[in-house]
Amino acid sequence: xxxxxxLNLLLFLPVIGGILLLALPERRADLVRGLAMVVxxxxxxxxxxxxxxxxxxxxxxxxxxxxxxxxxWGVHYHIALDGLNLLLVLLTAFLxxxxxxxxxxxxxxxxxxxxxxxxxxxxxxxGTFLAQDLFLFYVFWEAMLIPMFLMIxxxxxxxxxxxxxxxxxxxxxxxxxxLAAIIYLAHTVLSADGTPSFAFADLYELGLGVQxxxxxxxxxxxxxxxxxxxxxxxxxxxxxxxxxxxxxxVILAGVLLKMGTYGFLKLGFPLFxxxxxxxxxxxxxxxxxxxxYGAGLALVQxxxxxxxxxxxxxxxxxxxxxxxxxNLLGVQxxxxxxxxxxxxxxxxxxxxxxxxxxxxxxxxxxxxxxAKLLPAYSVFFMILTLAAIGLPTTSGxxxxxxxxxxxxxxxxxxxxxxxxxxxxxxSLAVLGIVLGALYMLRLARRLLFGEARAPVAGLRxxxxxxxxxxxxxxxxxxxxxxxxxxFLQKTEQAAMEYQxxxxxxxxxxxxx
Amino acid sequence: MTPEGLFVAALPxxxxxxxxxxxxxxxxxxxxxxxxxxxxxxxxxxxxxxxFWLHRIGYAGAPFPGQFSVGSDALAAKAVxxxxxxxxxxxxxxxxxxxxxAMLLLASLYGAGLMLSADSLLMLFFGLELLSLPxxxxxxxxxxxxxxxxxxxxxxxxxxVGTAVLLMGISLTLGSTGGLSVEDFRAALAGDDVLARxxxxxxxxxxxxKAAVVPFHAWAPDAYEGASVPVxxxxxxxxxxxxxxxxxxxxxxxxxxxELLAVLVALPLLSMVWGNLAAMRQQGxxxxxxxxxxxxxxxxxxxxxxxxxxxxxxxxxxxxVYGLTNMLAFACLPKGEDWLRDRLDSLKGLYHRDPRAAIxxxxxxxxxxxxxxFPGFVAKFLIFRTVMEAGLVTVAVVGLVAxxxxxxxxxxxxxxxxxxxxxxxxxxxxxTGFAATAALLTLAAVLxxxxxxxxxxxxx
Numbered sequence: 001x002x003x004x005x006x007l008n009l010l011l012f013l014p015v016i017g018g019i020l021l022l023a024l025p026e027r028r029a030d031l032v033r034g035l036a037m038v039v040x041x042x043x044x045x046x047x048x049x050x051x052x053x054x055x056x057x058x059x060x061x062x063x064x065x066x067x068x069x070x071x072x073w074g075v076h077y078h079i080a081l082d083g084l085n086l087l088l089v090l091l092t093a094f095l096x097x098x099x100x101x102x103x104x105x106x107x108x109x110x111x112x113x114x115x116x117x118x119x120x121x122x123x124x125x126x127g128t129f130l131a132q133d134l135f136l137f138y139v140f141w142e143a144m145l146i147p148m149f150l151m152i153x154x155x156x157x158x159x160x161x162x163x164x165x166x167x168x169x170x171x172x173x174x175x176x177x178x179l180a181a182i183i184y185l186a187h188t189v190l191s192a193d194g195t196p197s198f199a200f201a202d203l204y205e206l207g208l209g210v211q212x213x214x215x216x217x218x219x220x221x222x223x224x225x226x227x228x229x230x231x232x233x234x235x236x237x238x239x240x241x242x243x244x245x246x247x248x249x250v251i252l253a254g255v256l257l258k259m260g261t262y263g264f265l266k267l268g269f270p271l272f273x274x275x276x277x278x279x280x281x282x283x284x285x286x287x288x289x290x291x292x293y294g295a296g297l298a299l300v301q302x303x304x305x306x307x308x309x310x311x312x313x314x315x316x317x318x319x320x321x322x323x324x325x326x327n328l329l330g331v332q333x334x335x336x337x338x339x340x341x342x343x344x345x346x347x348x349x350x351x352x353x354x355x356x357x358x359x360x361x362x363x364x365x366x367x368x369x370x371a372k373l374l375p376a377y378s379v380f381f382m383i384l385t386l387a388a389i390g391l392p393t394t395s396g397x398x399x400x401x402x403x404x405x406x407x408x409x410x411x412x413x414x415x416x417x418x419x420x421x422x423x424x425x426x427s428l429a430v431l432g433i434v435l436g437a438l439y440m441l442r443l444a445r446r447l448l449f450g451e452a453r454a455p456v457a458g459l460r461x462x463x464x465x466x467x468x469x470x471x472x473x474x475x476x477x478x479x480x481x482x483x484x485x486x487f488l489q490k491t492e493q494a495a496m497e498y499q500x501x502x503x504x505x506x507x508x509x510x511x512x
Numbered sequence: 513m514t515p516e517g518l519f520v521a522a523l524p525x526x527x528x529x530x531x532x533x534x535x536x537x538x539x540x541x542x543x544x545x546x547x548x549x550x551x552x553x554x555x556x557x558x559x560x561x562x563x564f565w566l567h568r569i570g571y572a573g574a575p576f577p578g579q580f581s582v583g584s585d586a587l588a589a590k591a592v593x594x595x596x597x598x599x600x601x602x603x604x605x606x607x608x609x610x611x612x613x614a615m616l617l618l619a620s621l622y623g624a625g626l627m628l629s630a631d632s633l634l635m636l637f638f639g640l641e642l643l644s645l646p647x648x649x650x651x652x653x654x655x656x657x658x659x660x661x662x663x664x665x666x667x668x669x670x671x672x673v674g675t676a677v678l679l680m681g682i683s684l685t686l687g688s689t690g691g692l693s694v695e696d697f698r699a700a701l702a703g704d705d706v707l708a709r710x711x712x713x714x715x716x717x718x719x720x721x722k723a724a725v726v727p728f729h730a731w732a733p734d735a736y737e738g739a740s741v742p743v744x745x746x747x748x749x750x751x752x753x754x755x756x757x758x759x760x761x762x763x764x765x766x767x768x769x770x771e772l773l774a775v776l777v778a779l780p781l782l783s784m785v786w787g788n789l790a791a792m793r794q795q796g797x798x799x800x801x802x803x804x805x806x807x808x809x810x811x812x813x814x815x816x817x818x819x820x821x822x823x824x825x826x827x828x829x830x831x832x833v834y835g836l837t838n839m840l841a842f843a844c845l846p847k848g849e850d851w852l853r854d855r856l857d858s859l860k861g862l863y864h865r866d867p868r869a870a871i872x873x874x875x876x877x878x879x880x881x882x883x884x885x886f887p888g889f890v891a892k893f894l895i896f897r898t899v900m901e902a903g904l905v906t907v908a909v910v911g912l913v914a915x916x917x918x919x920x921x922x923x924x925x926x927x928x929x930x931x932x933x934x935x936x937x938x939x940x941x942x943x944t945g946f947a948a949t950a951a952l953l954t955l956a957a958v959l960x961x962x963x964x965x966x967x968x969x970x971x972x
Contacts, residue, residue, distance in 0.1 A: 070966035139884035153931045176916040180909045
């Protein structure tokens with residue numbers, strides 16, 4: 001089987017799975033779960049195989065498929081892997097079976113629709129990562145809202161309707177301005193060289209004026225920043241996370257939030273490099289504010305889900321910080337941090353879901369001393385906590401350390417020229433790690449240690465299924481922490497191209 | 513003009529006429545009421561097929577020069593409108609389809625055909641009247657509740673006002689340019705004397721009234737609510753589509769002057785905003801669709817701002833998509849007493865009673881909201897691209913933001929179906945038989961247009 005074919009199969013497996021699900025009877029929840037599991041495991045296997053076949057150090061796209069879709073407009077069905085989306089595709093495929101396994105006992109209502117939505121969301125998320133055509137990208141980007149809307153709205157908590165409408169309307173507002181920018185771009189590219197095109201590769205070569213770039217970047221950035229989410233556009237996130245079912249939270253934290261940072265990395269900055277350079281101080285400032293403010297908010301929450309939700313705001317701040325360093329260390333660190341956060345936050349949300357299933361409370365005040373009651377649970381929780389803090393040998397360390405290294409690396413030459421703020425901001429970002437340790441340890445202490453109590457008596461510890469899920473996650477966390485080399489090698493070329501694209505704009509500036 | 517041209521150029525209309533006569537004759541000679549569904553369906557399919565075939569072979573002709581001519585665009589528009597009538601027939605059959613209803617529908621469709629081939633303002637007027645007059649009767653024929661009569665009355669009075677305004681505009685055109693052909697109207701478009709401007713404004717206002725653009729929209733919610741489901745579907749899609757396509761034909765390759773441009777920007781924008789906002793508060797499905805159709809009339813009129821070459825494609829594609837998605841929603845509405853099935857509350861918890869219908873209505877709603885991957889998105893994209901290509905970037909952005917307002921109202925329907933508990937007493941049943949067939953047909957078409965929009969755009 002050729003790799004390009006496998007990549008298409010990887011993308012469309014959930015669609016096939018979804019259609020097969022329709023044929024199953026609603027009563028047979030076991031069959032539905034089994035089928036979903038098989039399909040997503042097959043997807044993971046394909047993703048792993050493609051990851052192994054992916055060649056490091058080769059410039060450009062790999063395993064490309066490009067077919068005309070709307071010929072008159074130059075829209076193509078164009079998907080491929082490159083160093084930027086490779087790890088995120090792997091992460092998405094990896095979390096798929098985990099989501100299904102995690103929902104075995106927690107989703108008992110409308111099982112068929114639920115798994116259909118998981119399939120739908122896997123399809124749209126993978127499509128967004130794989131798309132190499134702006135129109136196709138937007139189609140997947142926006143379609144992703146539909147299954148998430150239903151997932152929060154149907155299986156969510158008490159205020160689910162409010163939370164899901166807020167989620168949809170918030171993100172759709174960003175998208176509508178991005179759509180305006182895309183339509184503008186479409187008509188610009190049309191007039192630039194005669195043949196209409198939406199291909200990213202063509203759009204990179206546009207060479208628009210700085211003013212136009214700034215307006216367009218603002219439209220794209222609003223949409224991406226809402227998804228990340230960056231302070232002050234983050235207010236939808238805690239509501240969505242708190243009300244979402246566990247599976248929804250895992251998908252949201254695990255993959256969906258990376259859409260925003262991936263958007264900046266793949267589209268926002270490289271498409272409008274001049275504007276990106278102009279906006280760098282602003283984005284850097286907002287990133288550091290997100291790190292500190294997110295951490296600060298996490299420190300004062302009593303709702304366990306909210307703590308992890310706000311910690312996501314903080315951790316994705318590091319990703320944004322890494323992206324605007326425009327050096328290899330920072331950018332690669334950002335990519336690793338995206339994957340790491342997907343695993344760690346996804347795992348933590350799963351663990352919150354597991355305890356919620358047993359005790360039906362997310363209030364920190366109800367808990368204490370779980371270490372004695374639930375030893376296995378506590379071990380896994382502690383490992384994920386330490387990974388979230390960024391302890392060496394875990395994935396969190398690799399990501400955050402590289403990002404900070406990159407930030408200082410970029411800040412130092414500027415400091416020598418008398419520009420202070422990058423160095424100040426980078427130093428403040430280090431403070432975020434301290435705050436991270438504070439709020440995560442506070443969570444672990446209140447939950448696991450102290451006087452042993454829980455809202456209900458007679459808790460059972462983790463089942464084999466749950467241990468299996470968490471075990472796999474923890475293995476992945478350690479793998480990235482201990483052997484990041486393979487990941488770094490496969491992303492290096494793409495990170496370099498990203499860096500060159502933006503630095504070329506800066507050099508052009510100097511020449512002018 | 514050769515007799516052959518006379519026959520071929522208006523072949524779709526001739527077929528409609530044959531169908532009407534056939535149904536009439538069958539009705540006269542038979543001693544008991546006959547089901548006119550099959551003859552009507554064959555007629556509409558034959559007319560649509562003829563229009564499509566003439567379009568594919570690139571036919572163009574003017575059997576009555578200066579009055580009636582067909583070209584590629586007119587034939588494509590006719591094919592689209594006739595095909596869209598097929599689900600209406602299925603819907604009508606699932607409720608009540610006697611020979612009167614069938615003949616009135618076909619006659620109205622004949623009017624649409626005339627409008628789309630009109631080369632003179634009088635012919636256009638004639639077509640528009642033939643399109644509207646049967647509708648007044650159709651609204652009353654549904655007579656399921658007292659409101660139907662009131663709705664028909666309102667529709668009749670306001671339709672009459674529209675007619676009067678159009679006639680006034682036509683006579684001003686005659687006064688200003690000395691002729692009644694569409695070229696004379698285009699000359700009036702370019703003219704800057706008071707008479708010409710008055711003529712243009714009145715004609716455009718009449719079209720806006722027929723298409724329910726704010727501030728000429730007040731009749732639509734009442735008329736839609738009072739009519740039966742198939743008639744509402746027909747009014748919301750085919751009538752609206754015919755009116756706007758005829759206006760596109762009337763404008764031809766002429767553009768709007770700066771004053772008219774301001775009107776063509778402001779009123780559709782207002783329509784989008786008001787239609788979307790007012791729709792949020794509705795409790796009845798047909799009223800909701802009525803206000804949503806007011807907003808969609810705004811998007812359709814926006815296409816007139818674009819360059820002449822792109823207008824027709826944008827409008828036709830939008831009419832196809834908008835028509836199909838509306839039909840899909842109407843076809844899936846649960847069966848029951850007319851007032852009951854119309855209430856949005858009846859849709860609560862629909863997913864658990866009839867998952868198929870709930871999913872299909874959700875698809876229709878998301879498509880109307882312009883969310884990809886559903887075809888409404890491509891249609892919206894095309895309209896706003898046309899506007900942006902004309903250099904009106906700010907207008908397009910404001911329009912997109914206005915369309916964003918609409919998302920909530922469609923989400924609300926989905927929320928009712930999937931996330932709300934069912935009402936205590938359920939007195940509606942899943943749609944079956946003809947309505948279900950209509951749903952399947954339109955779903956297939958929606959999927960085709962959604963997955964391969966390029967193919968459909970290639971046909972236009």
